[in-house]
């Protein structure tokens with residue numbers, strides 16, 4: 001029996017991964033070693049433009065999101081692709097060691113990519129920490145906090161009488177009366193059963 005609800009009990013945070021030319025929201029970040037030069041791992045979906053950039057670049061940054069982060073940062077970096085918009089146009093960033101980090105965050109880690117592992121859907125990138133700073137010692141947003149509050153947080157509104165369906169996994173919103181039977185979330189890939197009518 002595969003009761004994957006137990007996966008929701010793994011503690012994850014909320015971050016913006018950036019690299020030269022783009023970036024996206026990630027929750028799959030882990031510190032995999034400590035010491036003088038800690039190693040940080042991040043898993044990026046192959047369908048994301050950020051994955052293409054990470055394979056080209058030698059560096060990435062992780063900006064840690066606080067509980068009170070401006071929701072526009074999650075909407076821009078987590079629910080849209082750099083293939084369609086310039087994510088940096090309306091979000092303030094500072095360049096650290098050649099990588100843009102998010103100003104409205106608790107701080108950042110910049111890493112040199114030292115290894116990567118591919119599977120069918122994701123690439124796990126491993127980075128060695130080279131630069132880091134803590135801007136504000138406040139509470140970080142966890143993935144479960146985002147899950148519990150995303151309806152409120154993303155303030156999904158229905159315009160011109162249209163029904164909104166919100167993906168319960170990532171928060172993507174589909175506007176339309178009914179979801180097609182074979183519909184898959186364009187952001188996280190789950191099927192229509194995991195969408196909730198607003």
Ligand SMILES: Cc1cc2nc3c(=O)[nH]c(=O)nc-3n(C[C@H](O)[C@H](O)[C@H](O)COP(=O)(O)O)c2cc1C
Pocket residue numbers: 022023024025026027028029043044045047048049050051074077078079080081082083146169170171186187188
């Ligand atoms: C809460 C949340 C968590 C996410 N976690 C990840 C993740 O760990 N890895 C990943 O590749 N994408 C993750 N995503 C999805 C990407 O942020 C999203 O697909 C983004 O639009 C990709 O943009 P890009 O095409 O510019 O790379 C997450 C999105 C949200 C909203």
